[in-house]
Amino acid sequence: MAHPVDTLSLVADIGGTNTRVALADGRTILPETIRRYSNAEFPGLETVIRQYVKDENGVDPKAACVAVAGPVRDGKATMTNLDWTIDKPTLARATQAENVAILNDLQAQGHAIGYIDDANVPIVLDGAKGNEHAAKLVIGVGTGFNCAPVFETEAGRLVTPSEAGHANLPIRTDAELRLCNFVSNAHGFPAVEDVLSGRGLERVYMWLGQEDGTPVEKSAAEIMTACADGSDPRAIAAAQQFTRILGTVAGNLSLIHLPFGGVYLSGGVARAFKPYLDQFGFDTAFRDKGRFAGFMSNFTVHVIEDDYAALTGCAAHLVSHFG
Known part of the structure; x- marks a missing residue:
């Protein structure tokens, strides 16, 4: 099915083994557009994205954001467990999107908080309830380990990276x-x-x-x-x-x-x-x-039991920064 031009956002979650890519309408991930690619079959992210664009009938997104399992500095990401280097010019070239962003994968999870169904975020240790402006903390335990604090500021949500x-x-x-x-x-x-x-x-x-x-x-x-x-x-x-x-x-x-x-x-x-x-x-x-x-x-x-939370976080980040 053809997609409208410059309307949807392209989001991706790049892990050490697989990359998941999807389209989003605002903060909402379109489930039927989620595709998974084995990183071993591609030399880098650009070829993955180009394959996805082809698989989605040449979609032309208005914005793109990827979450990577590794540190991001000055718009450039180096994967911790994958020999790929990712930067904004590469992402813009592959997607033809007007606005692009690169997040650490835990940053993306932080941006997803509040936009995930409560049923997919069960409580495992009860404690005092904080107000809506209270800081939050995402701790990732998977192929690696990391954390990202989440701050609600007057200028919007700030999710800071770490290692x-x-x-x-x-x-x-x-x-x-x-x-x-x-x-x-x-x-x-x-x-x-x-x-x-x-x-x-x-x-x-x-x-x-x-x-x-x-x-x-x-x-x-x-x-x-x-x-x-x-x-x-x-x-x-x-x-x-x-x-x-x-x-x-x-x-x-x-x-x-x-x-x-x-x-x-x-x-x-x-x-x-x-x-x-x-x-x-x-x-x-x-x-x-x-x-x-x-x-x-x-x-x-x-x-967080939503397997696509990082994709939602990428979409939320694009909405908050680019509208």
Whole structure:
């Protein structure tokens, strides 16, 4: 079906493995236009976008915005887990759009808050309700780890980027110190992302095997399946360790950013862990802050279950900046 010229926006969510592209009418994603492309089949984003434009009957969008899993600086993005470099001139050339924008993927998630169906943003840890101007915090747990604070200002919503996944992993116990030493063997530095990510869960499982003297590898998907059916006590132990560290890190980030408007966990791994957060002690670890333990009840924690939230956030960003 042909699309009207200079009416819709083109939005894309670029992950380490796949890129999802869609058209948006204002802040509304058009579900029938969502397409997924395997990054391994393309040399860069420009060829992906050109393929999408062709697949959508030569659509000519009025604006375009992409969310990337990596840092963005001066309109240029470098992917953390993909050998692509993305800039505004490339995006404008590929889409022929008059206005273009590039966001970090967590920034896009932040712009989506408030435009996602409440049913897709369930509460997993209840806390005090903040006012509409209160800061929020998106924490992404998936292929990597990152966070983005969300501020409501008189000039509009501001979502600031970070690379929080590459900060030091916190250490509370002797066991966590041994885990830090284990994961630091990969890069010489124990980063948060080395544990709180899909591959991080695999490292926790491997570490527990080394602790027992019987190291065995399992994929993150296999670990979660074994955790669900109770067939592997080590998988359950790995998930418990992961959950406690996630609670600690999320609590630390909440104290730094004071998101009285809510904490929002996003990403595939966060969604996979949703059924286990309460069972494995996320709340205890989140609030384990000594004399500030009571203060931690100010923060409500949600999980974003909308798989297309980053696309919605790109569309919302374009509306707020370009109309």
